Amino acid sequence: MNILFIGDIMGRAGRNVIKSHLKEIQSEYQIDFTIANAENASGYAGLAKSSYDELMQAGIDFFTTGNHVWAQKEIFDYIERCDNLLRPANYPSPCPGKGYGIVRVNKIRLGIINLSGTVFMDALDNPFSVFDTLYASISNACDFLLIDFHAEATSEKIAFAYHACGRAQAVLGTHTHVQTADERIIDGMTAAITDVGMTGPADGVIGIDKDIILKSFKTKRPVRFELAQGHRQFNAVRLQVDSSFRCTKIERIYRTYP
Ligand SMILES: [Fe+2]
Numbered sequence: 001m002n003i004l005f006i007g008d009i010m011g012r013a014g015r016n017v018i019k020s021h022l023k024e025i026q027s028e029y030q031i032d033f034t035i036a037n038a039e040n041a042s043g044y045a046g047l048a049k050s051s052y053d054e055l056m057q058a059g060i061d062f063f064t065t066g067n068h069v070w071a072q073k074e075i076f077d078y079i080e081r082c083d084n085l086l087r088p089a090n091y092p093s094p095c096p097g098k099g100y101g102i103v104r105v106n107k108i109r110l111g112i113i114n115l116s117g118t119v120f121m122d123a124l125d126n127p128f129s130v131f132d133t134l135y136a137s138i139s140n141a142c143d144f145l146l147i148d149f150h151a152e153a154t155s156e157k158i159a160f161a162y163h164a165c166g167r168a169q170a171v172l173g174t175h176t177h178v179q180t181a182d183e184r185i186i187d188g189m190t191a192a193i194t195d196v197g198m199t200g201p202a203d204g205v206i207g208i209d210k211d212i213i214l215k216s217f218k219t220k221r222p223v224r225f226e227l228a229q230g231h232r233q234f235n236a237v238r239l240q241v242d243s244s245f246r247c248t249k250i251e252r253i254y255r256t257y258p
């Protein structure tokens with residue numbers, strides 16, 4: 001079985017890449033199930049219901065998010081109705097939505113957990129201990145556990161992959177929007193990558209127009225963000241899963257489009 005996990009889909013540019021190219025990528029890599037981080041899919045932050053519907057229509061089966069999850073306020077109303085849409089599990093309680101899901105894909109009971117890091121990010125519950133508690137309650141219901149660890153610091157992401165090694169079968173980093181070249185299978189047990197990258201504008205600064213970001217850095221004054229124009233990119237990883245529910249290969253995918 002092959003799972004495709006797509007890095008942060010950003011804005012209309014990212015959605016258009018998915019609409020134009022996902023089907024061909026799914027067919028080329030013989031994908032059985034597609035997961036995407038969609039925290040930036042509307043505008044440059046958040047996930048409006050119309051974007052969620054559009055991305056499902058384009059072939060995405062399951063969605064994770066991150067620190068931008070609440071940026072489009074309407075998600076407060078619809079997230080509870082969506083079985084295939086997560087917010088980080090370590091958000092404070094009570095909080096709408098859920099931080100994990102379990103789906104059946106072919107013969108595999110696939111568990112998906114979304115967690116946020118806390119280094120250079122909001123002071124949420126400790127993702128290491130939240131994972132321990134969650135794992136104890138759901139591990140018997142899953143054959144394969146995949147975690148989207150949405151975090152800024154590479155150290156926290158790598159440390160978490162070691163923490164979950166042998167319990168989760170894949171720990172995939174998101175949030176920085178820059179794909180890292182450290183994909184590996186730790187101790188033959190857990191596929192990991194520090195960041196899957198971003199799907200959206202290729203020519204800006206992590207998706208935003210470079211002149212706007214330069215102005216912000218040079219003047220330290222508030223600016224209004226706009227998506228970068230020009231080339232676009234598709235960033236993802238493909239996970240190969242064998243019949244004993246182990247990840248045997250993690251493969252980076254990095255494509256650019258005019
Ligand atoms: Fe993001």
Ligand SMILES: [Fe+2]
Pocket residue numbers: 039066067068150174175176
């Ligand atoms: Fe993020």
